[in-house]
Amino acid sequence: MESMASAAIFYGVAAVVLGSALYVVVGRNLVHSAFALVAAFFGVAVFYVYLGADFLAGAQVLIYVGGILTLLLFGVMLTNRIYNLNLRSGAIQVVPGALSAGLVFALLVWIIQSVDWGAMDAGDPGPTSESIGRLLMGDYLLPFEIASVLLLIALMGAAMLVRRRGSGSS
Amino acid sequence: MIPLEHYLYISAALFSLGVFGVLTRRNAVNVLMSIELIFNSANINLVAFSRFVEGALGGQVFALLVIVIAACEAAVALAIVMSLYRVMKNVNLDEAAELKG
Numbered sequence: 001m002e003s004m005a006s007a008a009i010f011y012g013v014a015a016v017v018l019g020s021a022l023y024v025v026v027g028r029n030l031v032h033s034a035f036a037l038v039a040a041f042f043g044v045a046v047f048y049v050y051l052g053a054d055f056l057a058g059a060q061v062l063i064y065v066g067g068i069l070t071l072l073l074f075g076v077m078l079t080n081r082i083y084n085l086n087l088r089s090g091a092i093q094v095v096p097g098a099l100s101a102g103l104v105f106a107l108l109v110w111i112i113q114s115v116d117w118g119a120m121d122a123g124d125p126g127p128t129s130e131s132i133g134r135l136l137m138g139d140y141l142l143p144f145e146i147a148s149v150l151l152l153i154a155l156m157g158a159a160m161l162v163r164r165r166g167s168g169s170s
Numbered sequence: 171m172i173p174l175e176h177y178l179y180i181s182a183a184l185f186s187l188g189v190f191g192v193l194t195r196r197n198a199v200n201v202l203m204s205i206e207l208i209f210n211s212a213n214i215n216l217v218a219f220s221r222f223v224e225g226a227l228g229g230q231v232f233a234l235l236v237i238v239i240a241a242c243e244a245a246v247a248l249a250i251v252m253s254l255y256r257v258m259k260n261v262n263l264d265e266a267a268e269l270k271g
Contacts, residue, residue, distance in 0.1 A: 007172065018187070021188070022187060023269075025195065035207060047177065047217075053233070059234060061214075064206070068244045075252075078252060090197075097189075100193060104189050119174040120222065147239065161249035162252045
């Protein structure tokens, strides 16, 4: 009974994620698309909870919803004249795009069905933050350091790019 | 218990929707949103494989790194979009064709 309820919640969340993702890619209003993206990100965080990835679910909500989405909303607001309510996003080459996306989906479904994944549920790993921290500082130290340097470079590059030419003192 | 394949199907659908958005949207910020959908679908796959096939936490570490790189990408891409807006006064990708030969 409990697993029935949990499965029902899972597929409900999946429907919400796919529905809001569909709205993001076909909706006419940019701000509505951004808020549909919030729903999709929260839904993916729920998937992480189902998979026992508690730390990742928290990071998803904090970084995606709190950071990236705020950034995207700033992008929407700053690149449109919002006082004439012209927040429309048209679509181009819809038929080839739909065809390619459909082909990609068919290919992925075919792969998923034809491969024997050898899946066996390893069970709920319990609290993961300590193990992830140890892995980041141990086995995965090099990717971690590269990611930190990349973050620094991206920060400086973004600040460089949006600076107004000529107004800086240097 | 949800089987592995269902996570993979959801992630494949999310990926295809993201591809569709990248190919068809005119507005650059909307294309960025579609790219974030693709990142998320890849992350679902990484975490699902980490639990069902690997049985350890390596996949989750990589998912974390993907989130970090998505943040970098969003920051730099939005900076480029701002520069584009300053030059063209809009961010429609089909009109930004100055480099077309």
